[in-house]
Amino acid sequence: MSFSQRRLVLICVISISAVVLFTAASKIDKTVPPPGPMPWAHGHTDHIVGLYCVSVWNSLEVGEILLDSENCYFGFWPSVDGPSYLYHGTIWFGTQEGTDIYVFSSYWQDSPPQADWVPIYPCEFGCLDTDSSNWQNRPPHVEKVSDFDSWAICDDSGATETGPLGTECERHTYSWGVPDHDDYVVHAFLFRNLSGHTLQDFYFAFPYDFDVGLGDHLDDLVGYEGNDDTDEWTNPTQPGVVWSDPTPDGVPDEFDAVNYDPAEQRSTSYMYDSGGEPSGYIGVRVFGYQGVYPDGEFIFASSQHSWDWNNDPANDTYMFAYMIDSGVYEEVSDAPFDWRVCPAIGPFAELPDGEVFTEFYIIEGCGQDLLEMRRNFDQVLADWRGADEIPGTEDDWIVASPPQSPKFVGIPQDGAVELHWTPKYALGYNTETDPDPQTGVVDFDGYILWRSPIGFDVGWEPIAWWDLLSTDLLNCFKPFGWRDNGGSGDKAERVPDGYIDGTDIPSPIEPDLRYVPYRMELETFQIQMQSEGSSYYYHVDSGLSNGFRYFYSMIAYDFGMDTADLDLPPISGGKGANQLSVIPTPPASTTLDNVWVVPNPYIGAADWEGWAPSLVRESRIAFMNLPARCTIKIYTVAGDWVDTIEYNDVEYGVAYWDLSNYSGTGRPGLAIASGIYVYHLDAPGIGETVGKFAIILGGVQ
Numbered sequence: 020m021s022f023s024q025r026r027l028v029l030i031c032v033i034s035i036s037a038v039v040l041f042t043a044a045s046k047i048d049k050t051v052p053p054p055g056p057m058p059w060a061h062g063h064t065d066h067i068v069g070l071y072c073v074s075v076w077n078s079l080e081v082g083e084i085l086l087d088s089e090n091c092y093f094g095f096w097p098s099v100d101g102p103s104y105l106y107h108g109t110i111w112f113g114t115q116e117g118t119d120i121y122v123f124s125s126y127w128q129d130s131p132p133q134a135d136w137v138p139i140y141p142c143e144f145g146c147l148d149t150d151s152s153n154w155q156n157r158p159p160h161v162e163k164v165s166d167f168d169s170w171a172i173c174d175d176s177g178a179t180e181t182g183p184l185g186t187e188c189e190r191h192t193y194s195w196g197v198p199d200h201d202d203y204v205v206h207a208f209l210f211r212n213l214s215g216h217t218l219q220d221f222y223f224a225f226p227y228d229f230d231v232g233l234g235d236h237l238d239d240l241v242g243y244e245g246n247d248d249t250d251e252w253t254n255p256t257q258p259g260v261v262w263s264d265p266t267p268d269g270v271p272d273e274f275d276a277v278n279y280d281p282a283e284q285r286s287t288s289y290m291y292d293s294g295g296e297p298s299g300y301i302g303v304r305v306f307g308y309q310g311v312y313p314d315g316e317f318i319f320a321s322s323q324h325s326w327d328w329n330n331d332p333a334n335d336t337y338m339f340a341y342m343i344d345s346g347v348y349e350e351v352s353d354a355p356f357d358w359r360v361c362p363a364i365g366p367f368a369e370l371p372d373g374e375v376f377t378e379f380y381i382i383e384g385c386g387q388d389l390l391e392m393r394r395n396f397d398q399v400l401a402d403w404r405g406a407d408e409i410p411g412t413e414d415d416w417i418v419a420s421p422p423q424s425p426k427f428v429g430i431p432q433d434g435a436v437e438l439h440w441t442p443k444y445a446l447g448y449n450t451e452t453d454p455d456p457q458t459g460v461v462d463f464d465g466y467i468l469w470r471s472p473i474g475f476d477v478g479w480e481p482i483a484w485w486d487l488l489s490t491d492l493l494n495c496f497k498p499f500g501w502r503d504n505g506g507s508g509d510k511a512e513r514v515p516d517g518y519i520d521g522t523d524i525p526s527p528i529e530p531d532l533r534y535v536p537y538r539m540e541l542e543t544f545q546i547q548m549q550s551e552g553s554s555y556y557y558h559v560d561s562g563l564s565n566g567f568r569y570f571y572s573m574i575a576y577d578f579g580m581d582t583a584d585l586d587l588p589p590i591s592g593g594k595g596a597n598q599l600s601v602i603p604t605p606p607a608s609t610t611l612d613n614v615w616v617v618p619n620p621y622i623g624a625a626d627w628e629g630w631a632p633s634l635v636r637e638s639r640i641a642f643m644n645l646p647a648r649c650t651i652k653i654y655t656v657a658g659d660w661v662d663t664i665e666y667n668d669v670e671y672g673v674a675y676w677d678l679s680n681y682s683g684t685g686r687p688g689l690a691i692a693s694g695i696y697v698y699h700l701d702a703p704g705i706g707e708t709v710g711k712f713a714i715i716l717g718g719v720q
Contacts, residue, residue: 059138061127062145063091064169066194069201069593070097071384073105075192077138077146077171081206081383082107082228084127093233094301096202096385098598103233104301104385110136111363112175112186112210113339114221121184122335122342123175124226136173136188146171146192150445163456164416165193165205166423174213180335185214193416196593200402200418202395203384210376217372222321222342222365225303225381228328229290229360232297241325241351241358244287244302244393286319287382287396288362289389293355299385300392305364306400307379308410318379320362321345328357421590422450422463422575424597429571431604431671435561438468440573441554450575462577463487465541468558469594471570479572479594483558484538563603566617566641566673570600607647607672611708614700617641620713621678638678640712642698645672649702656695678714692716 061084063074074091075081082105083093094105113122123135141147141156148154148169161170169192175183189209195201212218230236289302307318324341332338342363351358370376382399386392405414427440442450451463468483537558548556563569576591608614621640642651642664651664651674666674678691693716701707 059143062142064146064148064192065092066167066169066192066204067092067099068167068196069194069203070101071194071202071204072096072099072101073204073383075146075169075171075190075204075206077142077144077173078109078125078127078134079136079171079173079188079190080107080109080125080127081105094229094383094385096299096301102231102297102299104229104231104297104299105383106228106230106233106236108225108227108303108383110188110190110208111224111226111338111342112188112221113224113335113342114184114218115339119181120335120339121178121181122338123178123184123186123188124338125173125177134177135175135179137175137177138171138173139187142171142173152446161189161191164191164207165418166195166197166420168193184218185212186218187211187213195418195420196424196597197418197420197590198593199395199398201593202386202391203382203399205399206381206383207378208380209378210370212370212372212374212376215372218370219368220366221370222339222363222367223379224338224342224361224363225305226359226361227288227303227383229301230357231290231292231299231301235292235296237357238293238355239290239358240293240355241349241360242289242291242300242389243323243348243350244285244289244304244389245320245348283317283400284319285393285396286362287392288320288323288360289392290358290360291389299387300389301385302382302392302396303360303362304382304396304399305362305379306382306403307364307377309367309377312409312411318364318377320348321364321366323348323350323360323362325349325351325358325360327359331359419579419590420456421592422455422577423448423453424572424574424592425450425466427571427573427597427599429599429601431601432559433605434563434565434603435559436563436569436571436601436603437557437559438571438573439555439557440466441556455577462579464576464578466556467535467574467576467591468560469572469574470560471572471594472567473570481535482537482560484535485541485544485556486538487541564617565603565605566643568600568602570598572598602641602673604671604673605644607669608644609646609705611646611700611702611706613644614708614710615643616698616710616712617643620715623716639675640678640714642666642674642676642700643672645674645700646702646705647672649700649705651676652699652701654697654699656697661691661696 059077061076061078063076065074066072072092072095073081074083074093076084078084081094083091084107092099093103095101096104107126109124109126111122111124113120115121124133125136126133138144141153145153146169147157149163149167154163154168154170157170170189172187172189174187175185177183187210189211191207191209193205193207194203208223210223229239231239283306285304286306287302287304289300291300292298305318305320309316309318322341322345324344324347326332332341341361342365345363345365364379367376380403382396384392384395386395402418403415404410405412405417407414423444425440425442426444427438430437430439442452444450452461453463454460455462465484465486467481467485469479470482471478471480544556560569560571572594574592574594574597579590618640623638645666645668647669648667651666653661653663653676655661661680662676664674664676668674680691691714693714695711695713697709697711699707699709
């Protein structure tokens with residue numbers, strides 16, 4: 020049961036042009052087999068509703084496994100086309116009975132794979148998830164918690180070194196698309212003893228291989244948040260309250276920045292890139308509660324061990340030695356390399372036959388820096404304990420959720436993008452008519468269309484707004500910027516004086532819609548669509564530049580709740596979870612009169628490439644206004660041939676060149692140098708034309 024000595028270095032660059040996200044979905048066959056012994060296969064579900072995007076597997080693994088490396092998410096953040104922060108993670112269970120040591124895990128990077136945890140019915144072929152019909156096959160104790168949930172169950176029947184004991188492990192994963200709750204996933208674990216005898220002195224551990232920036236993972240460092248006894252930042256907060264600036268308060272920073280008495284140890288294992296490329300921290304935090312609050316015991320990491328890829332544990336004894344070495348919290352601050360981290364919890368005294376070990380959790384997620392990661396992870400504990408700050412009560416995991424963002428697609432046009440969407444985001448579900456899971460009230464209140472030249476959380480501006488008219492002065496959405504001369508209901512002004520001045524500051528929970536160029540009451544829009552016989556909504560964003568990429572996000576929002584029993588602010592969906600990009604494109608031309616190159620000159624690292632701190636540049640130019648069929652040959656000014664593009668597209672008139680010299684081999688060659696280049700275009704039956712363009716590599720915007 021060894022780890023592989025070295026995995027393949029995978030450099031995963033996913034063009035955001037191919038990403039059109041409607042809802043997260045399992046990459047599995049949805050057919051559920053009947054009960055009984057069955058062959059099984061790996062299947063994964065993608066948690067991509069938030070900014071932290073990761074695949075979870077029915078073998079209790081997360082991230083990548085070699086069986087499906089091109090179709091899963093390696094802890095991408097922020098959003099599906101951010102850099103990778105996680106290569107692989109799993110869960111260990113370990114105990115010793117006499118001289119026999121048992122450690123159960125799954126690690127499908129090995130050859131042959133290690134498969135101690137075997138998925139059992141109903142998860143033989145993949146996780147169950149809330150966007151799929153297979154969710155109905157979950158056991159009664161599994162309830163929907165977040166915006167997107169998945170669930171899997173395994174037993175230890177695959178253990179071979181010492182053999183199985185007869186245990187089961189469930190994992191229920193939560194993720195949210197709500198701002199301030201979208202930088203992480205939460206894994207809840209239940210462990211069941213079906214061995215026929217009492218288990219004693221057992222441990223759990225979570226070995227994670229955080230490769231920060233997957234293509235360059237040999238420069239990572241390891242930290243542990245829980246034992247440095249400094250006072251860098253602790254800010255008491257409540258769920259949903261905006262966090263203030265860091266201020267020392269005398270409480271060591273390894274304790275939670277929430278209103279707990281006493282404060283709990285943060286105990287977070289994390290990694291980061293030593294050179295800050297990419298920036299950002301990723302970590303896991305173990306937490307839970309044993310017994311009845313407040314007389315029970317808070318669960319936090321009993322140890323953290325680190326090792327490099329040359330020293331992966333080779334057997335159960337080696338793995339168990341890490342788990343039982345309590346009180347050691349290893350950090351690596353001066354030797355960048357390819358490290359693993361392995362927080363553990365235990366020992367737990369006993370678990371009688373037939374009983375379930377207390378539910379415990381791990382947070383897995385990111386932050387732009389250590390302070391932001393702390394904030395994100397502390398918010399999880401605030402959500403877990405709820406408004407009453409007591410775990411195990413009915414208000415646990417109550418996160419105000421916006422209506423589900425609708426399905427939407429973008430269609431390129433000449434200097435424009437046509438956007439289509441429908442409120443029917445899944446079979447039997449409707450954004451506009453589904454009740455809020457927290458309140459039971461149908462609180463949908465409208466749509467906002469956002470656009471950015473860069474994507475992710477950068478450069479967004481609202482470009483269209485459809486608002487549902489309401490005459491309810493309490494339950495209505497009053498965003499900053501809606502001014503209608505003192506109208507009623509949701510047209511009432513949010514700032515009483517009626518003027519936009521320096522004191523009129525947008526609320527942190529409300530978008531600033533002062534300058535939205537297009538707005539309409541949703542009822543009017545619906546009547547318009549019905550009169551046109553359209554089965555979907557559509558909006559045309561015009562006045563755009565052909566050949567340049569534009570990012571869009573269509574989000575829904577609600578009107579919140581303001582009653583004596585419940586006070587919830589209006590909330591809108593996150594942009595990262597419902598995002599696509601489109602490049603306006605001219606139609607195929609019948610002449611060569613207006614062929615041109617965009618951008619010209621090409622300047623490396625420019626905004627037009629979709630560059631953001633977390634996005635890989637596309638590095639390409641476009642030939643615009645092309646005929647349906649032509650050949651483009653590219654030369655240096657000295658006449659040396661560089662590349663040839665064979666273009667054939669009867670609908671659009673644009674071809675792309677990725678600035679690479681293919682040299683006639685059919686395989687990508689070396690990137691070209693800066694300079695002036697000449698192209699020759701030959702269109703059969705139309706004619707020929709010649710032009711120039713400039714390439715400036717490594718430039719700035």
